[in-house]
Structures are given as structure tokens and as C-alpha cells.
Amino acid sequence: MLLARASYFALDEAQALAVLGEVHAAVLSWRQVALSPEVGLRAAELDDFAPAFEREQMDAAATLLGR
Numbered sequence: 001m002l003l004a005r006a007s008y009f010a011l012d013e014a015q016a017l018a019v020l021g022e023v024h025a026a027v028l029s030w031r032q033v034a035l036s037p038e039v040g041l042r043a044a045e046l047d048d049f050a051p052a053f054e055r056e057q058m059d060a061a062a063t064l065l066g067r
Helices: 013-028 030-035 043-053 056-064
Strands: none
Touching: 013 030, 013 056, 030 043
8 A cells, every 4th residue: 555656656666665765764763853852842742642653554664665
């Protein structure tokens, strides 16, 4: 499903996987970014945001990327 719309964006599979890899890597570090001074969340607030970033699609992306 994650790669099904790649052609809509004129991406071949390799390009789509490259973009997916970049997005996946960025989302993986969401907790560190959230705690950074630029964002300023407290550790106690992270669980409130976890459902937005820690979802089944992240697992599916990791599988597609071989991670």
C-alpha cells in the first residue's frame, strides 16, 4: 500500500523507497526532536503524541525498507 501511489507522483520504485527511507528515518527520531529546545515538549507529554508517530504504517515501512 505504501508504494501503490508512487506512480501518481512520477516516482519509480527505487525513488519511492528512497523517499520512504528519508521519511521513516525522520519519523523514527520524533521523540528526540520533540524534546529538543526548538520544540520544547517535556518527557511526560510524549505519550500523548505517540499515536501520531508510532503506527502500523511505520512497521510496514520498515519491512519494505528491510529494517
